Each structure stands twice: as structure tokens, then as C-alpha cells.
Amino acid sequence: MNNAGNPPKKKHSVTIMDVARASGVSYATVSRVLSGYEFVRESTRNRVMEAVEHLGYVANLQARSLAGGRSQIIGLLVPNLDNTYVGTVTRGIDQELVRANYDLMLYTSHRHPGNESLYVNAIANGLTDGLLLVAPLVPTTYLDALRERNFPYVLIDQADATENSSVVEATNWQGAYEATRYLSQLGHTRIAFITGALAVRSAVDRLRGYKAALADCDIPVREELVIEGDYQQQTGYEITKSLLQSVDPPPTAVFASNDLSAFGAMDAARECGLLIPDDISIIGFDDIPQASLVCPKLTTVRQPLEQMGQVAVKMLLEQIEHRGRPPQRVTLATQLVIRDSCGLYQTQRGEHSKTLKSTGGSLLRTN
Amino acid sequence: MNNAGNPPKKKHSVTIMDVARASGVSYATVSRVLSGYEFVRESTRNRVMEAVEHLGYVANLQARSLAGGRSQIIGLLVPNLDNTYVGTVTRGIDQELVRANYDLMLYTSHRHPGNESLYVNAIANGLTDGLLLVAPLVPTTYLDALRERNFPYVLIDQADATENSSVVEATNWQGAYEATRYLSQLGHTRIAFITGALAVRSAVDRLRGYKAALADCDIPVREELVIEGDYQQQTGYEITKSLLQSVDPPPTAVFASNDLSAFGAMDAARECGLLIPDDISIIGFDDIPQASLVCPKLTTVRQPLEQMGQVAVKMLLEQIEHRGRPPQRVTLATQLVIRDSCGLYQTQRGEHSKTLKSTGGSLLRTN
DNA sequence: CTGAAAGCGCTAACAA
């Protein structure tokens, strides 16, 4: 009331004490009201709430969590911020967080390349009530530290080898299977596959889906067409380049384990003078927003990224609420999104045309 | 040492006390060592650091900031996470933050549409040492709250009407001027302009640059070709659509105040059966990563987004270190990036061809 | 149902 323009000393102008004074109760009671404790007389509660309103009180999260309460903050650990993959997931996360009145700390995992478990430790020590980990991170070190502390966390698009973590993922196997089959239906038999880092479960699942589809289409897996990547555009570029230059006969289609490496593959193909999709078909995985911007528009396997973020938050909050719930695993459906980067296998081109089986595949066309 | 698997009770296992005990000093001394206080005996410091190392101590930020210290956290308030604009800026921010050992809270400004100043208040109340605000936010309400508390903050790509805030921006006027001139050099005279929200300074500056260039090129400003947008793709689409359908003669070039609305403009143009750049030229502003992915690749005015993030952090930390420094304003250079979305004005098309002045403009070609 | 009091882990005077 009489704060005549003196230099602000306290960071926090209006505290729980002020509210207590204004409403004539002890500050413990104010705390009760604020934390929704049920055994408070209705009239008291009202008086307190009025004071809160009137004074414009906002809780100090640090104090709250120091004292043992919830900080109402969750941490999000992401590999980087380069592409819209993370952005899209984060949008889902944010939506759900708003609803639950939580705030978000953003951590980037490249921060402490040397001492990662210490880093995670710091996070867990700190002010977050729980942690969301977005693929593709190197998991083991992190997760051990977390589990040891019984700290709530959820993995997004990246399963845990030990099956001991809560996970939100998509039908990676299925998605890869469908994509591969689609390529096969277009007449392709020399389908290269660029994997993700095979330390990551989802990357392995996609690889398996690819191989399974090949098997079902009676196409033998040619190991020289399967190369381990790391979900980076640059790597996708390099792999495709070498695939195109040194494998004979070269692949007529490239299935990249994520859109980013598919972009790299497109770059490489173009650089080799190939037309997409006429000379070579390229398919990706994720369906990040850029996929429909590139030329030609990328055919890809859509993951419901935003939804994955939402679900992850729900799971995490659930876990924060009820510590010690057994880890859950949610798998959302992927969907083949057909755009412009894949075409029928062209026999008339000057290639060592081999056993071209007639496919009978219908020409799917969507989006 | 002997923490035989009992249920974790304290969140924080090893505190400053433990370190004190282990190194045989008072915990105040430990605090001094940790905060880099200079008058500590070398040997003491070493002993403490050893204990820290050995015990794997990590500071509790909440306690620290509650007690009046730095929280080593800064807040980043962004409008959304849809595009890579924010991602790119954030990358710069993150880089600089790592260096300074700061962490990041991510706030989205659409969170409390009703009560924004309260929201900002909560942030300022909370655990952040300072705040970074990314355009285009509605400024006034926010900033007043912040300034009133003498809370450190820096605006990114968005100047303050009152000139009382620290700002990192780019040469908006200049960039828009060059882009417009470039279009004029290509022979265009009917150049539409899609603005940003004109409440934002940078949007106004771009508009001014556009008009200035037109004036210098002896092209009269036609107000029906200047339409206020809001930096959204959808809006860019709608504006362009109506521009193309209801203005006669229609523009032969569209200058969108940011890349996102330029994308929208491209969509609209295509939908009207126009070829880019043959039938219509489109130019953007920002040069977000997507700009080089779209078809055709977008000619645009590049803002050094990543660098802007870095600079903003430096300014903010400076401000946190020395409260009460007068607000600074840093302006970084933009650069015209010529790609494929702009072409020479075609007179031979069935249009009301008018005063086509010969331009003598050289055909710039880059990237 | 409500108040009193003990901290949470740390920083910052103030002494020594």
C-alpha cells in the first residue's frame, strides 16, 4: 500500500505472509488453502482467496519446492533445436503442460558431452518434478542415474533397452514395413536403407520392419544397401552419395529412417544428376513439417509427434502424482503419407535391369 | 559411502553441509568457494573442491536463488514453436548460455492470453535471473511489469516503442529497402507488401523500408497493395489470395514481411495457377532454414537469427551482472539472399502492362 | 479446522 518508490530490495513483493495478514489467518492456513487442502472452513478459504486475488499474489516456486512441495516444473531434454521435429513434439508437450499448470525447463543434451550422467543428476537434483527425454539420446547412462533416484521420467520416440522406462513411441516396425512394401509395390527391388543410430531401439525397430517387408516381398536383403546413419541430414547425404557411387547396381529407392536424412539423400541424388522420383525414389520417416515443403514433397511415414508430446506429459504427470507406478509403454500409430518423392521403378533406363517382378501394386495417391 | 539402498527421502542427497563436513570447514566457506569468492586460502579451496568432486556435489538452484543468489536460469518467452525461427534463435541463445553456465526456462506467450502481465509477473517473481522476449509479442503490458520491477530483460527482433528496453534487432528498414529495390530492378512496379503486426516496431520499419525504396525508384505507393498481416503463414495466404483476386491490375511481385507469410503467399499464388517466379515473384524476410527447402527456393532477406540469440544473451547477462545499466540497442546487418522465387517482370503476359521503365538492374545471382 | 514451529539448501552480513 505504501511502497513509495524505494529501490526494490526483496525480489518477491507479496508473499504468503502478506496474504495471511490481509486475511487474518496464519500463513500456514494460507498455504493450506493454496495447496488445496480440503479441511479448511469455506469462509476462511474465501477470505484467503480474496486476499490472494486482491494482492495479486503469485507463489514463489523455488520456496515451494525447497520446502518439499512440487515445483510445477518439468524438464525437457532434447538433442538440439535444429529441426522442427523437436519443435513439433514440444508443442504437444506445451499444450498439455499449460493444462496442468506446469512450466518447462529446456535442456540440450549436447551440453555436457563429457559428463552426461552428472548433467542428468543436476537436473534431477534441481527444480524439476520430472523429466522428458526426446530421442535420439544415448540412453543408458542417463537412465541409470534417473532410476537410481527413482526420478520420474518418460522417453519419447526412443525405447529403453531394459524395458524399465516409461515410453511413448510410434509403431516403428509397422511404419517401416509399410514404407518398404510401398516401395516394393512401385516395382523397386534395390531399396537402400539408411538406419538411425542402432543404439536406439526405435532405429532398430525400423530396420526390422524394413527387413521383414523385404522378406515378405521375396526380395533378399542385400547388406551393402543397409547402412547405419544417425538421423542427421549430412550423414544421410554422405551415405546416399557413397551408395549411389560405389554400389553396383545402385539402389533405385532409398528409405531413410527419418526425414532429415531423407533430405540429405535428396541432396545427394540431385547432385548425382538423378531426378526424384523419376530416377530414384526417396522415402522418409517422421513427417516433420518440412517434409511437405521440400521439392519434391517427401513421401514419408508420419509419426504423431505432437500427440506423442501430449501423451508423454500425461504419463509423466501421472508418474509424478503416483510415484512408483510401474513403467508404462504407449505406442501410437504411424501412417504412410504419400507425396511426390516416390515413383514407379523405370525399367527403360540404362540400368542393369534384373528380375523385375510384376507387382500388381496399385498406384496409391494421397495428400 | 554407506547408503545401503534405503528409500530416498531427501530429494537432495549431497548438500553443502556434506561437503563442509568432508573438508573440515564451515559450510559458509564452502559457499564462498563455490561462488568464487576470492579471499579463501588456496589450500582450503582445494580441499573443498576435492570434496565437491569426490561427493559429486551439485548445487541446489532453488535454495541458492531463494537465499538471494543467482539462480543461473534465464527465461525465454516465445510466441510459439511452430517454425524454425524460434528454433534458430534459441540455438544461438543456448550456445551462449552453455558458456555462461546458465539454464533455460521456456515460456510460451500464448499461455495466458487473458492475463499477460500477471504471467510476466510470475516469471519475474520466479526463479529466472532475466528474461529474453522474442518477437512478435504484444509488448507494452509485458514491459511495464518488467521495468517496474527493474527486472533484466532483452527484446529480440522487436523494438520497444518507448526506447527504454534493451533490444537486439536487425537492419529491418535497410533489409526491406534492398528487397524492394531488387524487385524493382527486376522490372516490377506492382509490388505488394504484406506487413507484420504493425504494433511491432520491426514490422513498421520494414514497411518504411519498402516505401522508401519505392519512392527512390519512382514507383508510387499504392495503398491497396499494402496489407497488414501478422507473420502467420495462413494470413499470408489469405492476403495474397485476395490481392490476386480483387486487385486490378494484380501485383506482379509480393514482398512478405517474413518467410512464413511468404510461404503462404506461394501457396496462394500456386492456387491461382501462377508460376513462381515466372508469373509472380515472391520475396520473404528472415531466411529461416525452410526458406531454402521450399519450391522454388525462397529469395529472402536474411536475419542473423542465431547471432541475434547470442548477442541477446550477452546483453542480458551483462545486465544481470550490472543492474541499472542503461538499456542498449544492438542492430545487426541483414543480407539479401537471392534464390529462385523472384524473376524478371514479364511484359508479354496478358496483363495491363503499364509504364515499364527499363531498370538497368544487373541480374544478381547468388546462393 | 487452525496456529506454531521446524526446517528445505543456500547466501550474505557480521563477527572473530
Added chain:
DNA sequence: TTGTTAGCGCTTTCAG
């Protein structure tokens, strides 16, 4: 140079 001692604002027993 180092130790002692208040709190920071809040949650949580424990008593009324």
C-alpha cells in the same frame, strides 16, 4: 581468512 547466524518463502508435522 573463516565461522556464526539470520533469514529467503514455503510445506509440513505436531499441537491445540
